Amino acid sequence: MINKTSQDAITPLLPKEFAHTIITWQHQHGRNTLPWQREASPYHVLVSELMLQQTQVSTVIPYFERWIKVFPDLATLAQASEDQVLAQWQGLGYYSRARNLHKAAGYVMTELNGQLPATPESLREVPGVGPYTAGAITAFAFDKPAAIVDGNVKRLFCRYFGINGDPNSSAINRQIWTKAEEYKPHSNSRQYAQALLDLGATICTPRNPKCELCPLQQSCNALATDRVNLLPQKRAKRTLPTKDGYFALDVNANGVILVQRSANGIWPRLWCLPELSELPPRAQVHGSFKHVFSHYRLNATVINCTPSHATTRIPLEALAQYGLPAPIRKYIHTHVLEN
DNA sequence: CATCCGTGGTA
DNA sequence: TTACCAAGGAT
Structure with missing residues (x-):
């Protein structure tokens, strides 16, 4: 038995x-x-x-x-x-x-x-x-x-x-x-x-x-064998690195300037606020947000400025037709559209 | 084979 | 707040 x-x-x-x-x-x-x-x-x-x-x-x-x-x-x-x-x-x-x-x-x-x-x-x-x-x-x-x-x-x-x-x-x-x-x-x-x-x-x-x-x-x-909580074996936890990011905000009555990101890296081919390589001197900070990816945390600062390679200004009513990263869309909605 | 690639829900 | 993780694939 x-x-x-x-x-x-x-x-x-x-x-x-x-x-x-x-x-x-x-x-x-x-x-x-x-x-x-x-x-x-x-x-x-x-x-x-x-x-x-x-x-x-x-x-x-x-x-x-x-x-x-x-x-x-x-x-x-x-x-x-x-x-x-x-x-x-x-x-x-x-x-x-x-x-x-x-x-x-x-x-x-x-x-x-x-x-x-x-x-x-x-x-x-x-x-x-x-x-x-x-x-x-x-x-x-x-x-x-x-x-x-x-x-x-x-x-x-x-x-x-x-x-x-x-x-x-x-x-x-x-x-x-x-x-x-x-x-x-x-x-x-x-x-x-x-x-x-x-x-x-x-x-x-x-x-x-x-x-x-x-x-x-x-x-x-x-x-x-009373091992339900032991299986499957957990993988070793890793602490996520934190990166800083700077984004340029240029919005007026005609819309907001967005650029389409490259096919490589994060948010490939999505439309995004122009990303700056570093915080410009005497930057006028518009706001900030944090975002967590699967492999790093992002501390983002949004700067009021006109990007040097400004490309496309998109009417705010047309934003839904573009693929935007979730935190960028959120930021625009909460900090730009509601003003 | 390890790393890169999003986001939101949940304890 | 932190950490984990979900109908994985490409490189």
Whole structure:
């Protein structure tokens, strides 16, 4: 007789049992009314998956709804301008995703006759589609078997199989992908993939996981060995460096001067207040703001001045049509428009 | 393989 | 306030 409290007694379910268990759970407790599930077309799935990279569902939903209205299909997106694309993406972050999605539309239209491929290998050729997204599109758009490993699956599998070690290391990462391949079912691929993500997002959460509600609680290694809070292994925390930034503000009745940033660095190709390399002497400070990126903090000072290479003055009413970085847009709204 | 790339929510 | 982190990918 199996003693579930003994550390070496826990055996994971076989793949077929595992899939059946979480698919049954998903049917009752999973998320089944997300906007990109209404019509799980390849295009809708592509858009949603690119938007969802490192971004929470609740944040993506309004962006997805607007995006589909403005760019209802691949052909429309492929014909849009980069500025139109960035204007729709503004505020969502990780802006290379927007340009990748734009490139993807052009690639599929010109190279693939407008049809997204249905295998992870072919999908990997699409700009912005990596190992996770290739599997996700295969499962969600085509309901075909594919391994998916994202943050949810890493956490779920590390706990369920009791995997020690840094999940970001190549060795552990390979181990998790191998499990994902081994456990993917031959049918119900879409619902299985959704079940994995739903379990990770709503039950097997990073903090305060709801193990008492988990359909896998009887065979979870971490739960049986009281290591739910120890797995997956946390990565070493890093303190973010702080950088100073100086931005030029030149606003009058005709609008505000903005420049389009380069394709490299932060906020690529977005429209921004001209950035100064240093604080000019006798600068007239208009205001300041702080902003936190994923890899550094920005202490920004806004200077009243006319930039030497002034380019484009944009009417304030037209700002919505340009892609602006979130903190720049906020600053203009709170410190310029309200005066 | 490590770093770069946003933003907002939450404890 | 601080720190963590989310349907990762490109280089």
